[in-house]
């Protein structure tokens with residue numbers, strides 16, 4: 001069966017990054033209800049955002065790119 005759908009999953013990378021315990025990768029995952037779930041590779045931080053942009057903003061704040 002041909003597989004035309006590439007599952008673009010960052011999970012393996014995320015898990016590898018999570019093992020480091022550092023904030024090296026953040027993921028923004030759309031929820032069914034239109035909100036976005038943001039998680040960090042440090043495994044210590046999660047955030048539910050009303051929009052993708054706010055999720056990315058929160059991720060930047062978490063990692064200290066914006067203070």
Ligand SMILES: [Zn+2]
Nearest residue numbers: 023040042045
């Ligand atoms: Zn983090």
